[in-house]
Amino acid sequence: MGERGVPRAERRRRTEEKILGAARTLFAEVGFERATIRAIARAAGVDPALVMQYFGTKQELFQQAARVTPVADGELTAEEVVEHVLASLSVKMGEVPQGSLAMMRSMLTHPEAAASARQVLGEQIDRLAAAIPAEDARLRAALLTTIMLGVAVGHQLLELDELRGVSSDEIARLLRPSLRALTAEQVAGDRTG
Amino acid sequence: MGERGVPRAERRRRTEEKILGAARTLFAEVGFERATIRAIARAAGVDPALVMQYFGTKQELFQQAARVTPVADGELTAEEVVEHVLASLSVKMGEVPQGSLAMMRSMLTHPEAAASARQVLGEQIDRLAAAIPAEDARLRAALLTTIMLGVAVGHQLLELDELRGVSSDEIARLLRPSLRALTAEQVAGDRTG
DNA sequence: GTCTATAAGACGATAGAC
DNA sequence: GTCTATCGTCTTATAGAC
Numbered sequence: 001m002g003e004r005g006v007p008r009a010e011r012r013r014r015t016e017e018k019i020l021g022a023a024r025t026l027f028a029e030v031g032f033e034r035a036t037i038r039a040i041a042r043a044a045g046v047d048p049a050l051v052m053q054y055f056g057t058k059q060e061l062f063q064q065a066a067r068v069t070p071v072a073d074g075e076l077t078a079e080e081v082v083e084h085v086l087a088s089l090s091v092k093m094g095e096v097p098q099g100s101l102a103m104m105r106s107m108l109t110h111p112e113a114a115a116s117a118r119q120v121l122g123e124q125i126d127r128l129a130a131a132i133p134a135e136d137a138r139l140r141a142a143l144l145t146t147i148m149l150g151v152a153v154g155h156q157l158l159e160l161d162e163l164r165g166v167s168s169d170e171i172a173r174l175l176r177p178s179l180r181a182l183t184a185e186q187v188a189g190d191r192t193g
Numbered sequence: 194m195g196e197r198g199v200p201r202a203e204r205r206r207r208t209e210e211k212i213l214g215a216a217r218t219l220f221a222e223v224g225f226e227r228a229t230i231r232a233i234a235r236a237a238g239v240d241p242a243l244v245m246q247y248f249g250t251k252q253e254l255f256q257q258a259a260r261v262t263p264v265a266d267g268e269l270t271a272e273e274v275v276e277h278v279l280a281s282l283s284v285k286m287g288e289v290p291q292g293s294l295a296m297m298r299s300m301l302t303h304p305e306a307a308a309s310a311r312q313v314l315g316e317q318i319d320r321l322a323a324a325i326p327a328e329d330a331r332l333r334a335a336l337l338t339t340i341m342l343g344v345a346v347g348h349q350l351l352e353l354d355e356l357r358g359v360s361s362d363e364i365a366r367l368l369r370p371s372l373r374a375l376t377a378e379q380v381a382g383d384r385t386g
Numbered sequence: 387g388t389c390t391a392t393a394a395g396a397c398g399a400t401a402g403a404c
Numbered sequence: 405g406t407c408t409a410t411c412g413t414c415t416t417a418t419a420g421a422c
Contacts, residue, residue, distance in 0.1 A: 150343015
């Protein structure tokens with residue numbers, strides 16, 4: 001076709017990227033087990049054997065496709081934590097990185113994806129805990145993280161009717177007080193009983 | 194063995210229950226695709242062909258194993274909703290029905306499980322929305338539901354370190370203000386900007 | 387009624403032609 | 405470098421022996 005003059009290394013890179021894109025899409029849509037090498041190759045418009053040639057094994061292809069880019073950030077105050085978590089929701093709601101979706105889709109059934117999810121979530125918990133002024137900061141950070149995970153699962157993967165077409169801003173607005181309740185310092189003597 | 198005198202219908206029922214128990218356990222542990230008929234039969238101590246003889250297809254076995262028993266309840270006030278949701282968490286944290294776990298484990302990768310999950314979650318959203326005095330009650334109910342889903346996933350399925358060994362009471366205590374924030378009537382003029 | 391044997395097909399992965 | 409052909413292994417499901 002019109003690909004003359006393109007260096008081989010560049011062509012190879014483009015083909016790899018095309019395969020990775022198809023892999024991300026399919027892993028995100030149906031998960032690790034149901035996304036077959038054959039279907040990924042078909043979606044990418046290449047030969048199935050080429051996929052194996054490039055990536056070795058299906059697991060390695062998954063690792064590269066579902067690689068999640070961690071958002072490094074410095075130290076935050078408790079209030080900034082809430083806004084930061086909500087912003088990450090906005091990212092998740094709008095243009096979700098398909099690699100993250102691929103990992104989330106497979107995390108309950110594919111052991112490697114589960115391990116990867118535990119690591120990513122654990123890192124987020126660490127960052128949040130560092131900014132929460134409470135003795136049980138890690139537990140609170142874990143609940144914050146699972147809350148956002150649940151909302152993302154319900155919206156992006158299960159596609160619940162009630163969350164379809166709702167703007168991330170509105171969800172953020174409704175969720176903000178709930179998140180603040182978890183990051184705010186507890187008043188002594190709050191217990192009833 | 195010592196089973197003489199037991200009517201055939203009764204023996205059949207016991208074998209079915211043994212198979213269903215093994216199916217629930219395996220579906221909950223590894224999900225629909227990775228839980229094979231062979232492994233389920235092995236765990237139940239029966240022949241794989243017997244499982245097919247009794248249940249017809251793997252999908253039908255899954256449907257019976259992952260059937261979730263809906264907790265019917267009457268009308269509640271907004272405050273009762275919070276306690277009710279938290280109580281369902283206690284149920285989920287302590288002795289979780291394995292059928293529910295089986296459905297949750299497979300809901301992201303098995304289409305039938307996803308449909309079942311949408312229905313169960315939708316029914317809970319309906320019940321909660323009826324008790325929330327707000328215009329956007331359904332959206333708030335959906336967020337409440339996904340929050341609990343996320344906590345259950347993080348604790349029961351991903352087994353996050355930070356949630357291991359934490360009593361459901363403590364989680365409920367930390368989560369209560371967050372849930373109240375979603376069910377409480379919003380003060381007019383709360384918007385900033 | 388229960389199990390043996392096998393059908394029928396999909397999969398990941400590999401070897402070798404071009 | 406890319407594709408054809410196929411291997412070996414797994415699966416669900418079925419047919420028939422006992």
